[in-house]
Amino acid sequence: MSASALEVAGLGKTFGGLRAVDDVSFAVPQGSVTALIGPNGAGKTTVFNLITNFFQPDAGEVRFYGKSLKHLAPERIAALGLVRTFQSARIFPGMTTLENALIGGHLQVRNGPMQQMLWLASARREERVLIARAKALLELVGLAPHCEISAAELPMGAQKLLEVVRALMARPRLLLLDEPAAGLNDSETAELAALLRAVRANDITVVIVEHNMSLVMDVADQVVVLDAGTVLASGTPAQMQSDARVIEAYIGQDAEAV
Numbered sequence: 001m002s003a004s005a006l007e008v009a010g011l012g013k014t015f016g017g018l019r020a021v022d023d024v025s026f027a028v029p030q031g032s033v034t035a036l037i038g039p040n041g042a043g044k045t046t047v048f049n050l051i052t053n054f055f056q057p058d059a060g061e062v063r064f065y066g067k068s069l070k071h072l073a074p075e076r077i078a079a080l081g082l083v084r085t086f087q088s089a090r091i092f093p094g095m096t097t098l099e100n101a102l103i104g105g106h107l108q109v110r111n112g113p114m115q116q117m118l119w120l121a122s123a124r125r126e127e128r129v130l131i132a133r134a135k136a137l138l139e140l141v142g143l144a145p146h147c148e149i150s151a152a153e154l155p156m157g158a159q160k161l162l163e164v165v166r167a168l169m170a171r172p173r174l175l176l177l178d179e180p181a182a183g184l185n186d187s188e189t190a191e192l193a194a195l196l197r198a199v200r201a202n203d204i205t206v207v208i209v210e211h212n213m214s215l216v217m218d219v220a221d222q223v224v225v226l227d228a229g230t231v232l233a234s235g236t237p238a239q240m241q242s243d244a245r246v247i248e249a250y251i252g253q254d255a256e257a258v
C-alpha cells in the first residue's frame with residue numbers, strides 16, 4: 001500500500017436542516033487518481049469546499065500528507081500544494097490566456113517582490129522558465145495558438161482547460177478538479193484526458209469530480225460514490241460501474257452516465 005496523500009475522516013456539514021455531507025471518509029493514495037462521483041446534489045462540491053476550508057466542517061478532519069488542515073486558510077492550503085479548480089471556470093477576463101496560466105505559477109515563484117521589481121537576472125530566468133512551462137501545458141490542451149488573446153474570448157470548454165493549466169502551474173502535489181469535463185466537446189475532453197495522464201506521469205495526486213463515466217473509466221484508479229451526503233460505495237471503476245447500488249442511485253437522475 002502506498003502512503004495516503006489525503007485522508008478525509010468523518011467529514012460532516014449541515015446547511016440549515018440539510019445534511020449536505022454526513023460522516024464522509026476516504027483516503028487518496030499518493031500518485032493515484034480518485035474519482036468522486038454521485039448524482040446532482042450528492043455533496044461532491046461541498047466535500048471539496050470542506051477539504052480546502054472554503055467552508056468550515058461541522059465534524060471530521062482532513063489530513064494532507066499526515067498534517068491536519070484544521071483552521072488553515074484556503075490560501076495556506078493552496079500554498080502547501082493542495083490546489084483546486086471550480087465547477088464553473090474562474091478565469092481573469094482582463095488577461096490573456098498566457099497571463100491567466102502564469103498567475104498559477106506566480107503562486108510559487110521564489111523571487112521576492114524586491115527582486116522582481118529590480119528585474120534581476122535570476123527573476124528574469126524564473127519568468128522565462130514559467131512562460132516556457134505555461135506554453136508547454138497550453139500546447140498539451142490545444143490552447144497554444146490562443147496564448148495572446150483575451151481569455152474571456154475563449155469558448156467555455158477552453159476556459160475550463162485553461163483553469164486546469166493554471167492550477168498545474170502552481171506545481172500542486174494534489175489537484176482537486178470539480179467537473180473539469182463539463183461543457184467540453186469530444187476533442188477538448190480528449191485533450192483533458194491527455195493532460196490528466198501527463199499529470200499522473202508526473203506523480204501528482206488527483207481527486208476528480210466527474211459525471212463523464214468514460215473519462216472516469218479512462219483515468220481513475222479508484223472511485224468513491226457519494227449519494228445524499230454519504231459514501232455509498234467505493235472501489236475500482238469497473239466494480240463501481242457494475243455495482244447495483246451505484247446504478248440505483250443514478251436511475252432517474254443520469255442513467256446515461258452509468
Ligand SMILES: Nc1ncnc2c1ncn2[C@@H]1O[C@H](COP(=O)(O)OP(=O)(O)OP(=O)(O)O)[C@@H](O)[C@H]1O
Pocket residue numbers: 015018020038039040041042043044045046047087
Ligand atoms: N452554500 C450552501 N448553502 C446551502 N446549501 C448548500 C450550499 N452548498 C451546497 N448546498 C446544498 O448541499 C447539497 C450538496 O450540494 P453540492 O453542491 O455539494 O452537490 P454536488 O454533488 O456537487 O452536486 P452537482 O453534481 O450538482 O454539482 C445540495 O442539496 C445543495 O443544495
Ligand SMILES: [Mg+2]
Pocket residue numbers: 044045046087
Ligand atoms: Mg458540484
